[in-house]
Amino acid sequence: SEMVVVRGVKYLKLECVGQGGTCKVYKVLCPKRKTYALKRIRLQGREKETVAGFLDEIRLLQNLRGKHNIIQLVDAEVCKNEGLIYVVLEYGEIDLARLLSKREKQRAKELKEKEKGKEGMVEAVGTIHEQKIVHSDLKPANFLFVEGALKLIDFGIAKQDTSKSDTTNIVRDHQVGTVNYMSPEAILNGQPSALGGPLKVGRASDIWSLGCILYQMVYGQTPFARITGMIPKLHAITDPKHVIPMPPVANPHLTDLISQCLVRHPHHRITIEGILRHPFLR
Incomplete structure (x- = not known):
């Protein structure tokens, strides 16, 4: 579908701007009409350490909010039952x-x-x-x-x-x-x-x-x-x-x-x- 919901906020997919094995990155529009990058990561078949690495990275991004020289995390959600992580970030040119x-x-x-x-x-x-x-x-x-x-x-x-x-x-x-x-x-x-x-x-x-x-x-x-x-x-x-x-x-x-x-x-x-x-x- 064209919409992705992350922690209750609806994002409109504009285009897929990148993908790797189990990961897709979309350029999305938030309800306030701002453009962001949304990363969707499938967790199935991944090593425990890899998943832990993702969670560490999200925690780190949360700690570095407000540091203007680090990419800013907008939001993130781990959907255990779907086996997905969604991460919303600033969009770069x-x-x-x-x-x-x-x-x-x-x-x-x-x-x-x-x-x-x-x-x-x-x-x-x-x-x-x-x-x-x-x-x-x-x-x-x-x-x-x-x-x-x-x-x-x-x-x-x-x-x-x-x-x-x-x-x-x-x-x-x-x-x-x-x-x-x-x-x-x-x-x-x-x-x-x-x-x-x-x-x-x-x-x-x-x-x-x-x-x-x-x-x-x-x-x-x-x-x-x-x-x-x-x-x-x-x-x-x-x-x-x-x-x-x-x-x-x-x-x-x-x-x-x-x-x-x-x-x-x-x-x-x-x-x-x-x-x-x-x-x-x-």
């Missing part, structure tokens, strides 16, 4: 990955208009770090433009249990990750290396990923995109001797910030607080 993949000229123009996006992105990561959440899989597809502001749309929660291949999360379906945004310590995964003994993957890992995204926004590709072949790429990311090319740009503060994010050793990397105080964002 385009995610950063789609914007970055547009043709160079068009992209440059749109990024110019969305220059403020960089700040929103940093603030969003700051918000989850305050909540003691390490995303650990940040990439442009995690950020959505909502009325021109860049917002974080997931928390990497579903990723915590990597043994299960089913890591759909609330806001979007999980594409198998690319290593282009992965931090050296995430790649090393506890193995000793040229960087020293085993390193934990913590908040600094998200800072590295943020540096890769900023780099891509500036140079049109990620820092290690030029290296083809998985093994050489993994070596380059973890090798402190491999120099990341950083041609000068109009604003030298920007390249300084990116290079502070892309420090191989997590303990020497800039923190989110450091980024927010950095002259580039001042």
Whole structure:
């Protein structure tokens, strides 16, 4: 039918804007004529952990209501007897990955208009770090433009249990990750290396990923995109001797910030607080 009722509120389906295995996303209209995204998740045949992950994510979104740089949860309902979860969220125009993949000229123009996006992105990561959440899989597809502001749309929660291949999360379906945004310590995964003994993957890992995204926004590709072949790429990311090319740009503060994010050793990397105080964002 054309109507979906979530906790007593009727939403009119306008179109299906995305679907994964057991999940459909609709653009919907609420009674007050505002457009939202409605996600319908079928629970049948899902692992207990996956369902728990969805519920965690809903709780987290509830806790982050009012944080303007995180996608806002409008409502949610778990229908146990139908085996469905409905989640109503803000509707976004385009995610950063789609914007970055547009043709160079068009992209440059749109990024110019969305220059403020960089700040929103940093603030969003700051918000989850305050909540003691390490995303650990940040990439442009995690950020959505909502009325021109860049917002974080997931928390990497579903990723915590990597043994299960089913890591759909609330806001979007999980594409198998690319290593282009992965931090050296995430790649090393506890193995000793040229960087020293085993390193934990913590908040600094998200800072590295943020540096890769900023780099891509500036140079049109990620820092290690030029290296083809998985093994050489993994070596380059973890090798402190491999120099990341950083041609000068109009604003030298920007390249300084990116290079502070892309420090191989997590303990020497800039923190989110450091980024927010950095002259580039001042």
